[in-house]
Each structure stands twice: as C-alpha cells, then as structure tokens.
Amino acid sequence: xxxDDFESVPGLPGPVPEGEHVxxxxxxxxxxxxxxxFHVPLVSLYLAGMVALRASVLWSEGQTPLAVGMATxxxxxxxxxxxxxxxGLAWLSANAxxxxxxxxxxxxxxxxxxxxxxxxxxxxxxxxxxxxxADGSGQVSLKLxxxxxxxxxxxxxxxxxxxxxxxEPTLRALPDVKAAAALIARALTDSVRATAPAxxxxxxxxxxxxxxxxxxxx
Numbered sequence: 001x002x003x004d005d006f007e008s009v010p011g012l013p014g015p016v017p018e019g020e021h022v023x024x025x026x027x028x029x030x031x032x033x034x035x036x037x038f039h040v041p042l043v044s045l046y047l048a049g050m051v052a053l054r055a056s057v058l059w060s061e062g063q064t065p066l067a068v069g070m071a072t073x074x075x076x077x078x079x080x081x082x083x084x085x086x087x088g089l090a091w092l093s094a095n096a097x098x099x100x101x102x103x104x105x106x107x108x109x110x111x112x113x114x115x116x117x118x119x120x121x122x123x124x125x126x127x128x129x130x131x132x133x134a135d136g137s138g139q140v141s142l143k144l145x146x147x148x149x150x151x152x153x154x155x156x157x158x159x160x161x162x163x164x165x166x167x168e169p170t171l172r173a174l175p176d177v178k179a180a181a182a183l184i185a186r187a188l189t190d191s192v193r194a195t196a197p198a199x200x201x202x203x204x205x206x207x208x209x210x211x212x213x214x215x216x217x218x
Contacts, residue, residue, distance in 0.1 A: 030094035032173025138177030
C-alpha cells in the first residue's frame with residue numbers, strides 16, 4: 001500500500017507503468033456520501049430533536065412566546081449551519097475522490113486539502129464484496145490478504161464502516177454499483193488467471209475469492 005501527494009495522471013500517483021492500463025474510473029455520488037458516510041439525515045434529525053427539546057423546556061419554565069421563539073430560531077439557525085457544513089464536506093469529499101481500476105490494481109484518490117492515493121494491488125486482495133441500495137447505488141469493499149493493512153482514519157470515508165481492526169478499502173456511493181462490481185470481478189478473475197501459470201502446484205489452490213452478493217452487509 002502506498003500514499004502519494006503527487007499525481008501526473010488523474011486518479012493515479014504517477015504515470016501508468018508499461019503493461020498496465022486503466023479499465024474504469026468513477027467518482028462517488030455526493031448525496032450517497034452525505035447520507036451514509038457523513039450521516040447528514042441522522043444528524044439533522046438529532047439536531048431537530050434538540051431544538052424542539054429546548055423550546056419545550058423554555059416553554060415549561062414559563063418563558064414568553066417571544067423568548068421561546070427567539071431561542072428556537074437561534075438554535076435552528078446554528079443547527080442549519082452545522083448541517084450545511086457537514087453537507088459541504090460530503091460534496092467536497094466526493095469531488096476530491098477518483099476511483100480507478102486497472103488490470104493490476106485498484107486506486108482510491110481522495111483528500112480534500114491534501115491529496116492521497118491508496119493503491120491496492122490485486123495481489124493484496126483476498127476477496128471483494130458488494131452492498132447495493134434500493135436506488136442502484138452502493139459500495140464495493142476489498143478484503144485484504146493477511147499482512148496487507150491500511151489506516152482506517154487516514155482513508156475514511158473510503159473504508160468499510162465498522163471494520164476498525166482489519167480496514168477494508170471501499171469504493172463508496174457508486175451510482176451504478178452493479179456495473180462497477182461486475183468490472184472489478186472480471187478484472188480480479190483475469191488477474192488470477194494471468195498469474196496462475198507462474199504459481200507452483202502448491203499455490204494454485206489459493207487466489208482471489210471474488211464474492212459479490214447483494215446481501216453482504218455494509
């Protein structure tokens with residue numbers, strides 16, 4: 001795994017090496033990141049509840065309708081600013097991200113202020129799984145082989161939620177997750193087939209297990 005602050009090719013930390021070619025590039029849908037990574041709807045609901053609770057408490061304490069209204073308005077305004085900032089971060093994060101699949105690796109270019117590129121060679125991928133949502137969007141997570149690790153916080157939100165001990169690089173909020181998952185599955189399978197002749201007989205039973213069921217949990 002490697003991170004790079006410089007890239008000469010969009011989405012990749014350097015020129016594409018000889019023999020490698022880009023199969024697909026995509027970006028996450030910002031609304032999907034806002035909903036499922038930054039949890040904007042949940043935070044909005046929480047803040048709305050806090051505003052309502054404050055208004056209720058002030059009213060029960062005998063405050064005048066004007067005082068209650070002014071306090072509620074100020075709380076609602078601050079809450080709206082917070083929600084707007086969170087939504088803005090989701091939009092910026094989506095626009096700063098490029099997912100790239102080549103015939104040798106998957107690269108995740110991300111970072112709002114400082115650009116980073118997470119390179120995941122096919123050789124380090126043990127399995128891939130997909131999560132599809134009702135609108136056809138979803139995410140593809142990459143389970144890494146033993147010994148391959150990435151930083152959870154450093155690569156958030158492009159990691160599988162909840163996988164803190166063994167972070168899984170994840171292509172999140174893909175608009176058409178089925179198409180992306182099918183392409184990744186083919187690329188991984190082709191990679192295994194291409195390297196199989198070079199393996200010893202004892203190694204041929206191992207390889208990349210491509211699991212792409214829709215029922216896999218996020």
